[in-house]
Amino acid sequence: MRHNLKSLKVWQKAMDLTDMTFDFCKELPSYERYNLIDQINRCSCSVPSNIAEGSGKNTNKHFAEFLSISISSSFELETQLLICERRNYGSEEKLRNCLELLSGVQRMIFSFREYVLKTEAIS
Template sequence: MRHNFKNLKIWLKAMDLTDMVFEFSKELPANERYNLIDQINRSCCSVPSNIAEGSGKNTDKHFAEFLSIAISSSFELETQLLICERRKYGSVGKLKECIDLVSEVQRMLFSFREYILKTEVKSFNS
């Protein structure tokens, strides 16, 4: 089953997260340009990218696998943001907003993944 990713609330929220994180990463020290900043930007881009990629798969089971990858990327991003927190990089307020939004996206991804898997089971059993 294919989904139009541009209409998915979770994809839109992940895009909001990406925008917010890119803005935050501009505040980080220049010496982190090829380390932490690039890693943060890659992991946050991976979240909506995997939602989009998975939405084009032929089965919901395959879509759920890409949602799992998006979840993993979100935890990677959260860890990198926590590293920023420990190193006292960037604005405390913006960092908290990013961490809060990552948590919200994670909850949405887990719920959506469970919904997709339950829907596939029902479709299979019908």
């Protein structure tokens, strides 16, 4: 079952999160360019990218697997952002906003994954 990617609110919010984290990374120390900044950018891109990849799969079971990967990437991103917090990198306000949006996206992915799995069980 294919899903209309651009109409998925969870994908839209994940894209917003990617934008927000990229903007946050602009404030990080330049010496973190090839370490923490690259890692944050990869994690944040992975969240909506896995939702996108899963939306094109033929079954909801396969879609749910990609939503699980997206959740995993979100926890990796959360860890990277918490490292920034511990290191006092970047704007506290921007970091807090990233973490708040991330938490909401995580809840949305969990809920959507459960819905997708229930739909698979009904089919």
